[in-house]
Amino acid sequence: MEVRFLDDILARVREALARSDLQAAADMLESLRPADQADVFSELDEEEQIALLPRLNPEDSADILEKMDELEAAELASELPDEALIPIVDEMEPDEAADLLGDIQEERVHAVLAGLEDPEEIHPLLLHPDDSAGGLMTSEFLALRRRMTAAEAIEAIRAWKPEAETIYYLFVVDAHGRLSGVVNLRQLIIADPDTLIADIMDPDVIYVTEGVDQEECARLMSRYDLLALPVVDAEKRLVGVVTIDDVVDVLVEEATEDIQRLGGAEPLDRSYLDTSVWMIMRKRIGWLLLLFVTESLTGTVLRHFEDELQAVVALSFFVPLLIGTGGNAGSQTTSTIIRALAVGDIDLGDAFRSLWHELRVGLLLGLGMASVAYLRALSWGSSPELALTVSLAIFAIVLWANGLGAVLPLLATRIGIDPTVVSGPVMSTLVDATGLFIYLSIAKMVLGI
Amino acid sequence: MEVRFLDDILARVREALARSDLQAAADMLESLRPADQADVFSELDEEEQIALLPRLNPEDSADILEKMDELEAAELASELPDEALIPIVDEMEPDEAADLLGDIQEERVHAVLAGLEDPEEIHPLLLHPDDSAGGLMTSEFLALRRRMTAAEAIEAIRAWKPEAETIYYLFVVDAHGRLSGVVNLRQLIIADPDTLIADIMDPDVIYVTEGVDQEECARLMSRYDLLALPVVDAEKRLVGVVTIDDVVDVLVEEATEDIQRLGGAEPLDRSYLDTSVWMIMRKRIGWLLLLFVTESLTGTVLRHFEDELQAVVALSFFVPLLIGTGGNAGSQTTSTIIRALAVGDIDLGDAFRSLWHELRVGLLLGLGMASVAYLRALSWGSSPELALTVSLAIFAIVLWANGLGAVLPLLATRIGIDPTVVSGPVMSTLVDATGLFIYLSIAKMVLGI
Numbered sequence: 003m004e005v006r007f008l009d010d011i012l013a014r015v016r017e018a019l020a021r022s023d024l025q026a027a028a029d030m031l032e033s034l035r036p037a038d039q040a041d042v043f044s045e046l047d048e049e050e051q052i053a054l055l056p057r058l059n060p061e062d063s064a065d066i067l068e069k070m071d072e073l074e075a076a077e078l079a080s081e082l083p084d085e086a087l088i089p090i091v092d093e094m095e096p097d098e099a100a101d102l103l104g105d106i107q108e109e110r111v112h113a114v115l116a117g118l119e120d121p122e123e124i125h126p127l128l129l130h131p132d133d134s135a136g137g138l139m140t141s142e143f144l145a146l147r148r149r150m151t152a153a154e155a156i157e158a159i160r161a162w163k164p165e166a167e168t169i170y171y172l173f174v175v176d177a178h179g180r181l182s183g184v185v186n187l188r189q190l191i192i193a194d195p196d197t198l199i200a201d202i203m204d205p206d207v208i209y210v211t212e213g214v215d216q217e218e219c220a221r222l223m224s225r226y227d228l229l230a231l232p233v234v235d236a237e238k239r240l241v242g243v244v245t246i247d248d249v250v251d252v253l254v255e256e257a258t259e260d261i262q263r264l265g266g267a268e269p270l271d272r273s274y275l276d277t278s279v280w281m282i283m284r285k286r287i288g289w290l291l292l293l294f295v296t297e298s299l300t301g302t303v304l305r306h307f308e309d310e311l312q313a314v315v316a317l318s319f320f321v322p323l324l325i326g327t328g329g330n331a332g333s334q335t336t337s338t339i340i341r342a343l344a345v346g347d348i349d350l351g352d353a354f355r356s357l358w359h360e361l362r363v364g365l366l367l368g369l370g371m372a373s374v375a376y377l378r379a380l381s382w383g384s385s386p387e388l389a390l391t392v393s394l395a396i397f398a399i400v401l402w403a404n405g406l407g408a409v410l411p412l413l414a415t416r417i418g419i420d421p422t423v424v425s426g427p428v429m430s431t432l433v434d435a436t437g438l439f440i441y442l443s444i445a446k447m448v449l450g451i
Numbered sequence: 452m453e454v455r456f457l458d459d460i461l462a463r464v465r466e467a468l469a470r471s472d473l474q475a476a477a478d479m480l481e482s483l484r485p486a487d488q489a490d491v492f493s494e495l496d497e498e499e500q501i502a503l504l505p506r507l508n509p510e511d512s513a514d515i516l517e518k519m520d521e522l523e524a525a526e527l528a529s530e531l532p533d534e535a536l537i538p539i540v541d542e543m544e545p546d547e548a549a550d551l552l553g554d555i556q557e558e559r560v561h562a563v564l565a566g567l568e569d570p571e572e573i574h575p576l577l578l579h580p581d582d583s584a585g586g587l588m589t590s591e592f593l594a595l596r597r598r599m600t601a602a603e604a605i606e607a608i609r610a611w612k613p614e615a616e617t618i619y620y621l622f623v624v625d626a627h628g629r630l631s632g633v634v635n636l637r638q639l640i641i642a643d644p645d646t647l648i649a650d651i652m653d654p655d656v657i658y659v660t661e662g663v664d665q666e667e668c669a670r671l672m673s674r675y676d677l678l679a680l681p682v683v684d685a686e687k688r689l690v691g692v693v694t695i696d697d698v699v700d701v702l703v704e705e706a707t708e709d710i711q712r713l714g715g716a717e718p719l720d721r722s723y724l725d726t727s728v729w730m731i732m733r734k735r736i737g738w739l740l741l742l743f744v745t746e747s748l749t750g751t752v753l754r755h756f757e758d759e760l761q762a763v764v765a766l767s768f769f770v771p772l773l774i775g776t777g778g779n780a781g782s783q784t785t786s787t788i789i790r791a792l793a794v795g796d797i798d799l800g801d802a803f804r805s806l807w808h809e810l811r812v813g814l815l816l817g818l819g820m821a822s823v824a825y826l827r828a829l830s831w832g833s834s835p836e837l838a839l840t841v842s843l844a845i846f847a848i849v850l851w852a853n854g855l856g857a858v859l860p861l862l863a864t865r866i867g868i869d870p871t872v873v874s875g876p877v878m879s880t881l882v883d884a885t886g887l888f889i890y891l892s893i894a895k896m897v898l899g900i
Contacts, residue, residue, distance in 0.1 A: 037674045227696040247676040257706035265786020274791035283815040300771035322749035330876040337714020342723035366732040426875035427779040
């Protein structure tokens with residue numbers, strides 16, 4: 003319903019543009035909420051966007067650029083002349099403005115910064131990577147002093163007229179600007195107007211330093227139910243505030259990246275249908291080739307056992323079934339372990355407990371699957387010896403896949419690699435060649451070939 | 452560092468419990484933040500927990516139960532006598548209390564409700580599923596009236612002394628309790644004290660009805676950067692408020708479920724190491740068996756082509772390589788499509804665009820992989836005809852896997868199934884049998900066997 007409504011607006015904006023009525027198109031866009039403005043705007047052609055953006059008021063243009071995919075926004079900004087871009091950047095939140103400037107040509111950044119009203123709000127943010135606390139934070143915050151009264155603090159808030167997102171937690175600093183407490187707006191309002199900030203503030207503040215990763219910020223804010231997280235420099239001076247709306251975006255973005263990596267592809271930088279076919283191909287071909295090369299080990303194993311396979315042709319009928327089941331068991335394990343690592347249920351110190359947990363799960367699963375496989379093989383008319391081979395093999399392969407699935411993500415984390423690279427496809431591929439070796443070795447022993 | 456600090460506290464709590472000094476153990480726990488209290492508390496044995504909980508003050512016990520895994524909290528609550536449980540439930544947030552009561556024995560719920568100070572806060576919440584807006588919302592909110600002044604509104608807030616989480620957005624209702632606007636605390640503070648609420652409120656409020664799914668609530672709040680989302684009944688009367696901290700938990704929980712399902716397992720109900728080996732096995736065996744049965748189709752296909760396989764034994768060396776690559780290409784596609792659906796980048800209306808997108812990606816990937824496979828087959832000493840077979844097969848299989856990977860999650864969504872069930876393992880399994888059929892049919896034609 004909502005989407006159809008936006009489609010309708012889009013059609014009317016296009017119609018207005020077709021008859022060159024820029025003002026009508028701008029009015030229609032401005033009647034929408036920022037996220038919806040960005041959605042409709044993104045659907046327009048680039049020339050239409052460039053023509054329309056300077057006609058919108060700078061606050062709306064700023065909202066649109068903040069809500070668009072980062073790369074798309076940067077491309078668009080690069081096309082705008084300085085005199086159109088500067089007033090828009092002036093209206094953006096400092097953290098979003100810094101992200102945008104970080105993505106456009108370096109020689110233009112200086113020109114734009116020079117034209118801004120408050121370049122010093124944005125400048126320090128440019129020094130930090132986008133995915134660190136320093137890149138995520140806003141430098142627009144109001145710091146209170148311990149000797150202020152509640153009434154004076156409320157007066158300061160009124161005089162400041164802040165953006166909504168940074169007002170609900172107010173941080174208290176000492177004479178050197180060092181973080182010394184936090185007070186929330188509720189406490190300020192409820193307090194007797196003459197109370198000193200020092201008496202109502204909580205001196206035990208949770209904070210991070212500028213270099214802390216954005217995932218760690220998200221984990222802290224989600225764990226302690228924070229709406230804002232103060233960021234300090236090496237001297238514990240307050241330099242910015244990370245707000246919950248940015249962290250919600252981080253959570254969604256990180257889950258997207260994890261899921262794409264688990265599927266065996268590099269994460270896309272923009273929304274799916276806006277990513278070109280060529281770019282999606284480039285994000286996938288690397289893994290596909292690497293897995294192909296690893297997978298070709300299966301051919302080596304099969305040729306190694308060529309005589310056995312020729313002696314009992316029926317052995318080959320079970321190959322996809324056995325290695326497929328191993329890959330599935332391994333995927334189940336890695337996805338559980340990877341997520342448990344991501345949400346902090348386990349850490350490296352739990353490596354042995356996790357392995358032991360998975361080996362016991364693998365034992366139970368292996369026993370269950372072995373019984374089913376035994377009956378299945380008999381029902382296909384296989385000899386009892388072949389059925390026994392298949393069922394022993396599936397037991398061993400499931401146990402092996404579960405162990406490998408538990409160890410690999412932990413090992414990746416240990417050596418500083420994102421554990422999501424040990425995804426389902428990587429697991430299946432590793433289990434395929436090793437599983438074949440296990441299967442055919444067992445066949446050789448049981449069948450005496 | 453943080454974790455080691457908690458381990459240290461845990462050791463000291465255990466030590467105090469060992470010498471039966473319940474008070475010392477309680478004091479140590481009470482010095483921590485709620486999330487940390489819950490972590491340390493969860494590590495204790497059940498008897499220790501039952502002994503300790505009534506010694507903590509009810510606010511702390513309430514925080515601990517709110518932060519523990521839901522099933523663990525319910526088990527613990529079931530063990531407590533009514534006179535210990537009631538004061539704790541009284542201190543819990545209404546939405547969390549309703550979740551807890553929904554998980555304990557029904558006959559106890561009435562006794563507990565009867566003992567509460569404000570049972571009517573919790574009672575309506577029990578009627579909604581945990582994962583709907585009605586189950587997620589809190590019924591503890593302050594509604595303003597249009598004719599109030601800003602000063603009166605602030606006075607009302609002071610008199611009410613609310614929990615922090617529901618104060619930053621204040622919703623305005625008419626004489627019938629129907630939602631008619633929203634005003635945020637910042638606006639109230641900045642406004643002239645005599646301004647009427649009707650003049651500063653935004654009448655265009657984003658709201659949901661009680662039955663709306665929690666994922667939709669999260670999507671709306673993340674899209675529009677909301678800190679609170681009002682929930683109304685069928686008559687548009689305000690009945691509750693969903694707050695951002697609950698939505699952050701929903702986002703983390705839903706991502707966990709998606710990732711576990713993508714790995715081919717049912718999601719776990721509690722944290723990994725707290726889930727018994729037996730329970731993990733039960734969450735996985737169903738899928739593993741279902742995939743096993745589907746995968747055994749590969750055996751049927753192989754037996755169908757028994758003569759061809761015996762004529763050219765080398766054909767079988769490429770089987771795992773070809774079906775493995777097909778499974779990998781399919782997993783890459785499904786995980787991209789599933790995530791694009793989840794974050795709203797695409798919806799069912801984009802089905803054909805998505806399929807067309809993936810078919811073109813498949814074409815490029817297929818051409819790339821076919822060239823590599825041709826050279827690889829030759830380097831293994833295969834005949835040019837066999838190399839051609841393998842390379843045609845891999846092209847067709849990758850194209851097929853990409854198409855299938857695009858269509859299946861959309862089809863699942865269309866018929867009302869969670870698209871994550873069409874996960875990597877399901878894809879690999881489907882592609883295995885069909886891929887084999889494609890490969891051996893091409894072999895029959897090219898090699899003329």
